[in-house]
Amino acid sequence: MPVTLALRPPMPPERHLNVIQELLDDLHDRYAGVNEGRVADYIPELAKACPDDFGIVIATASGRLYQKGITDKPFTIQSVSKPFIYALGLKTLSADLMASKIDVEPSGDAFNAISLDEQTGKPRNPMINAGAIAASAQLCLADPDGAERTMLDYFTDLAGHPLGIDEAVYLSEKHTGHRNRAIGHLLRNFGIIDSDPEPALDLYFRQCAIAVTCRDLAVMGATLACQGRNPFTGAQPLTPEICVRVLALMGTCGMYDFAGQWLYDVGIPAKSGVAGGVMAVIPGRLGIATYSPPLDVYGNSVRGVAVCRDLSREVGLSLFNQYAQPDATIRRSYRGSQRTSRRWRSRREQERLAPLRDLIRIIHVQGVLDFAGIEQLAAEFMKLPADVRVVILDLAHVTECPVESSYLLDRQLCALEDREVEILLSRAGQLPLATDRDWDISRRVSAYEHLDSALEAAENMLLERQGEAGPEEDAAAGEQATRSFLDQLAPAHRRLLLDLMTLRSFCPGDVVIQQGSQGDELFLVRTGSYNIAIDLTSSDGLSQTTRLATFGPGTCFGEISFIAGTTRSADIVALEAGECWVLHRRAFDTLRQSDPEVVIDLLQALTCDLGQKLAQTSIQLTQMEHY
């Protein structure tokens, strides 16, 4: 019994309908009044920033934005460009080249420290100035004329709209960047830069002066969260492999002088810039950005650090805070007798199928088929009863199948096939089951657009294996099958009815019954298959035509509006060449007067037939509801 009402949590007086927006508002309120930290003033352009400016944006992997405060005011990206510049090097050059020029260790030094390895001269990591200058040098060397254009196009893809450079900040940094120029020459001295460092320094000053908004940074963060795919535009400026590496660097070297403390306390890969931006990434989920110019002694935005810390603690966003989902990959798994296809079959076929149905297993898989997902699927296969001969793997709710899993999945399916289990995929849709290797699951394994058609194929397969012809080729058995419906009637009644019916032939595609027409005829299938389809509207308003049922030999259709005298509610179409016995209303009405007992016998048979179908359908619906 429902238990209703009681306490409600205390609520702020002004309420948002969306609790995420409300959370952002709360966070903004909490820190808007904090006056700690100092705006960067090593160049006049940065010193102009307003210390009260404060914005927070969350961008989700589904492409939604939540914003509060100053979120569309441009400021310079500064060091938030660093992970992206390193990623650009990994993308356009190579991981080996980048590794030969720059280490990936937290420096333990201040952001503008020189931090070069004493022996090799390699910058300790790409998140400090020396590392970014070294990365810029490689980009300039590879493409002296095009590096800046490539860089800006790339940032445009990351943010989802064209970004430009704040020329005033650029010039100011260029003219006062003595320390960075010193770093450039030291790198030249160690051979990390092979030629004049000035072009590299120029590209460095320009990348730092790219103008972004808080919203831009959140979108760029979401692009890293989504393995390099911008969830707002669909552009893919980075590969998953590069994102994994860049996020690791942001985790250890992005924020604090003290790498361990940030991961220990906050656990969110993040990068800050001296203009006040902070970009944080929850891999697979969110990009988060804050804008607030006052900086702490480490050069990180005071409010930005506070917001990241609170989000980690209060809503559990640490990277290390992953919830176990035991066996969540298996949406459902059940025996074939719990689910039949939409093909109505004669009693004889039903009886033949009944003992075979449990040789079919239906497994619905969902979510990301990552390593843990494949493991869950493999474990599910291990539990299959030994007599299972057909497995239908429904993939409609798989959201992603990474290449490495595609390989494992294929190996797993092959192992099952070696045990003489037939595998049918249903609704694999646009899953990237084709890999870039030499094989392709969907080329080898039978794939069906609908679960229903996979089920019908499995049923037909079992009937065929049983040594008799499948239903489609069962022309000879048709007569017998048809009689099996009429067998419910007394023999004299049956003969009388058959005399009144006419045999009609259909070609594939013939409309046997037209929606809206008068229901004057009752059909008994002799041979062939006849389909009734409906238009389903999904929750997003899209319409899809789907079969509601198929009538095979020995079944009857068209009875409802025939009996009720109403118009037809849907089309029925012949799938292949076939014949039906047709009873016209005139003959029925005549019979009603002359031989009411025959009509009663027929109506009783129809009632029983419908009752049986209703029971079967209701039980299936109930079973589905309870998964």
Place this chain on the structure above:
Amino acid sequence: MPVTLALRPPMPPERHLNVIQELLDDLHDRYAGVNEGRVADYIPELAKACPDDFGIVIATASGRLYQKGITDKPFTIQSVSKPFIYALGLKTLSADLMASKIDVEPSGDAFNAISLDEQTGKPRNPMINAGAIAASAQLCLADPDGAERTMLDYFTDLAGHPLGIDEAVYLSEKHTGHRNRAIGHLLRNFGIIDSDPEPALDLYFRQCAIAVTCRDLAVMGATLACQGRNPFTGAQPLTPEICVRVLALMGTCGMYDFAGQWLYDVGIPAKSGVAGGVMAVIPGRLGIATYSPPLDVYGNSVRGVAVCRDLSREVGLSLFNQYAQPDATIRRSYRGSQRTSRRWRSRREQERLAPLRDLIRIIHVQGVLDFAGIEQLAAEFMKLPADVRVVILDLAHVTECPVESSYLLDRQLCALEDREVEILLSRAGQLPLATDRDWDISRRVSAYEHLDSALEAAENMLLERQGEAGPEEDAAAGEQATRSFLDQLAPAHRRLLLDLMTLRSFCPGDVVIQQGSQGDELFLVRTGSYNIAIDLTSSDGLSQTTRLATFGPGTCFGEISFIAGTTRSADIVALEAGECWVLHRRAFDTLRQSDPEVVIDLLQALTCDLGQKLAQTSIQLTQMEHY
């Protein structure tokens, strides 16, 4: 159309049915022949280890084990105890105390380096010997007599069975542990240890000498992966908060002298011990352990490092490799007209409900309701049409609702209620929606055991709001409702039938129809509700009784075996006091002779009624199948 067969990937000659096991075998084969590294020999006991011993175990969050090689041979845990000892300090003492004694920074030094902060004397992190000795000192101080017992009980919970100490290794380490004794005295010198360091050192030597197997380490890793809950035993030796911190430490300080490189290359929190064990954790998913005594120059097992690296690269197990699952939390969301309860209603009630159905919205939620999940749910609410008055939130497939989400969820539901939307929870089951704060979602919001009962409640709610009495109290309208079924018949036929029927009363719980009895009666509901239930068997073999349908005023039941002359296939039970008109087969048979037109009329009405129910049920089933 299905496209079948083609290439298959190359397969090893001997095949496992489980691809995960096969992967483990492959990994084992790949590195079993590698002869790099040296067995630790600083004490004779460790030098006895066999360099060829090699085991790999994966323990999953679902409580499954995969093993290959030497997986049940005991060896000493050594430094793999360190994250757990620090966690024990966090658990039994406090985070502040531990932070005051030990830093959390990667040291950049070798595992046995002294690595104390120059000013404070604090060990750089808990993963080096100095940190573990400092942690042991706090445990000894707090409970001088019980510390070892507490520690062993705790390790027993972590591994899922009693663990003991290898006394030979313990004594050997105790007698030769000069360097560690020096560290103890240095810590005493800095005041990190407040008294004689010998008890702390003794506890330290004993923790390092705990005997474990490779399988034990995998289970302990899985316990960390599952937020402190041992997935094999259900014991909860650690809290989620502590696990988050310990995993962060393993990520930055667990394996390499160079913290950044491990996260950058492998991205898996891990800890190694000099006896050859490595324990790695995929948060939320897996514990992985290897045993292979030969060590590299950093003191990490050569084969263990190689296995971790390959798993990260080949099957995508890096912490930073998280796949986006856009809106995977919303399993389905659809309008009320796409789903009706199992209560069959009279035509009149159906007509009243029809225009109201879309005021209901059904949302099925799945997976972990973490922050991203709540965001997806909030966004789904934002999309609701403005006229929606009832939201049914089906939680059957929610696997976890963390406390912080429970708070957000409740705020979100309150915001919706403020907009005058009624919320019904269905199948919330054992979800921890009750929090430790002052409120409890399930105390305030109506909660139903089944989706079906929530749907019926929503329908009744709408009928009541429409200004007429709900179906349960609709006694006066009963007569009219009953007539509405018979209205399909000619008036003279109706009168004749009613004269032949007898009115029968039922009390709540009365068995109206008994399974197995002869189907001699047809029932027309005048008042009350009558339930037909079936036993559903789930895939795990459990049986559950569930309603297949409820018959309300104006509907008829019992027709199928009445017409077919068969026995009843299920019980039908009165839910409340009520009355039915009953037609007995004798009366029907008499009528068949005397007035066949009345029988034909009745059979036609039954055919139409069943046909309509079949169409409605089939459409619902088809809709459900296509989500």
